[in-house]
Amino acid sequence: MKRSIEDTSVVFIGAGNLATNLAKALYYKGFRIVQVYSRTEESARTLAQAVEAAYTTDLSSVAADARLYIVSLKDAAFVQLLPEIVAGKENALWVHTAGSIPMDVWAGKVNRYGVFYPMQTFSKQRTVDFRQIPVFVESNSAEDTRTLKDIASVLSENVYEADSEQRKSLHLAAVFTCNFTNHMYALAAGLLKKYGLPFEVMLPLIDETARKVHELEPRLAQTGPAVRYDENVIGEHLQMLSDEPDMQEMYRLISESIHRQNS
Amino acid sequence: MKRSIEDTSVVFIGAGNLATNLAKALYYKGFRIVQVYSRTEESARTLAQAVEAAYTTDLSSVAADARLYIVSLKDAAFVQLLPEIVAGKENALWVHTAGSIPMDVWAGKVNRYGVFYPMQTFSKQRTVDFRQIPVFVESNSAEDTRTLKDIASVLSENVYEADSEQRKSLHLAAVFTCNFTNHMYALAAGLLKKYGLPFEVMLPLIDETARKVHELEPRLAQTGPAVRYDENVIGEHLQMLSDEPDMQEMYRLISESIHRQNS
Known part of the structure; x- marks a missing residue:
């Protein structure tokens, strides 16, 4: 039996506005969100409950066996915490969701990486319809670019490849x-x-x-x-x-x- | 037989974005637009044809027997041309449509006057739905205020009285x-x-x-x-x-x- 793209197990690092909306959209489409990490317990718990996931506030307790890690943190926190975030999980597929961080922030830190940028204004209080949202993806391999496009296409009708300059x-x-x-x-x-x-x-x-x-x-x-x-x-x-x-x-x-x- | 408000005969002084949209909205609701004045013949003719009205580019040829004159000119042109515009028609009801011109610009020039301000962005190329547009009216008499509110209510569900300070x-x-x-x-x-x-x-x-x-x-x-x-x-x-x-x-x-x- 062919595995469908929705079987991809996902960990969210971050539980802010974008992460909350993206995690819910993936969850409603049948993706399995296994765990949510946030610095604050309330954010982690709130999102985890909404998507039937476990949660943690301790980066060293983040599950190591997910297929996809989606990092959605404030830009400054992301860059600072990066080595700690990826430790022991260097072979999973890693993406961040930021418009202005280049993809090569991952280079040398993990083997498979990319960007998954849904261009929309997200607030936790408001559920948005993902179908119209343009999602811009890129990765360091053709295969993972295809995977990211497949995932994005489950959510949105407007999926594009864009390099880091275009995304900026x-x-x-x-x-x-x-x-x-x-x-x-x-x-x-x-x-x-x-x-x-x-x-x-x-x-x-x-x-x-x-x-x-x-x-x-x-x-x-x-x-x-x-x-x-x-x-x-x-x-x-x-x-x-x-x-x-x-x-x-x-x-x-x-x-x-x-x-x-x-x- | 009671005359309905739509029997009000209307002359438009000006054929710009706002005048075009307002005249068409009134026309579609059954008001009789008798004439359109514009400085340029093309504007005057285009709007006049759309609302089955006569047109002129000569202020002294503007019909003197309409019940309502709607003046929708650039603010500077309006103030400058005012005496010429109203000459011989001082007993009709006069309104302008500008957000920032106080009502008392009319005082001493005509006897019955007011303001009819539909707050929207109008372009000639685009027909807007008037029902949602807030229309702010005022006049120098309770009776004419009621008339203006009645006319506005034929077009819009959102009609308010507002004085010149509020409108500004x-x-x-x-x-x-x-x-x-x-x-x-x-x-x-x-x-x-x-x-x-x-x-x-x-x-x-x-x-x-x-x-x-x-x-x-x-x-x-x-x-x-x-x-x-x-x-x-x-x-x-x-x-x-x-x-x-x-x-x-x-x-x-x-x-x-x-x-x-x-x-």
Whole structure:
């Protein structure tokens, strides 16, 4: 009988936002998550319970017989802990999930390695639909690249090979697309709170702004005072932000950038 | 027989993005658009044809017998042309559609006036669903406020009264929520183009970032290197933007602002 890809036994090193969403997605698709490691017991236990796995907070107790180890830690912690993480398990397949860490961080530490980068914003409180999420994989062997693509394809319809340079570029673009965009929402929420207005009133605008770029190039979708270069409105807005110098400076810089890009 | 609100005859002064979308929405709901004025003949004719109206490029030829005049011009043009626009029609109901122009711009110029502000990003190329769009109205009389609310309610499920101060605040928040967000998409699109990667790959991330704030407060929805304060990644991204000093400065400012808001 042929073994199916879902028989791959998986250990998660890390139980943060990304690990939680990825582990659950794999679990729901039938993968066996054997163990979860996290520095904090609560995180380890919470995720382990959700995916019927064992858990540990002690790196030296991590199971040595899994086929795939998925490391999803803060970038700095990952690099620092790497030798301890892989000790005694150098022949398993190791992947990390970070946009900005090159694959060769593994070189010389383990024999089979790669990257499994689902490009999405993950929060523990929210379950996302993995099918649409682009997953970028690479590895140091054609066979393991195939394995990673097969695993990713169980979860997502959008699986790509990308090298570390491409992934770094994607990650930088994703910071603008997602994190900075979300911060614009957060700044608006702060303003509305100050004026006693509900944030919910912005949701149709947020949704349409997102939908619009499915059809129109973002540059061509732009509207508002900056692209019209409506100096009266811009001046008044800057005035309204005079007690928020950081927001005022962001307003000025972004408006100038919009005007420059469209003129 | 009681006249229904849809019998209101409407003249549009302006045929830009907002006017086009609003005129079509009214037309589809059975309102009679009698005439469209625009400075340029092509804009006037295109919108007039879409809503079975007459058109003109001459302000002195604007019909004098409509019940409602909707003025949707660039803010600067509006204020400058106001006396000419209203000449001979001082007893009709006049509204403008601008977020940042106070209602009292009309005072002393016409007798019945107000504001009809649909808060959305409009492009001529794209038809939007008006039902979800929040529409903020005000006028100088209770009766006309009721009329404007009745008209808005034919189009939208979200109709509010808002005074000029509130509307100005909403407009400022909308610039962050929509225009600046869209510019983050545009900056990402520019980066991806430079790296030879397709913008489409960002769409699931854009959609999820928007959906997320329906459930989570934006501040709590934040992810990525700035909120983790991952100095390695931030430093590397700034380095990658070294030939784009404006983007680099935006990256730095927004990241600092995210870190400050979440620490």
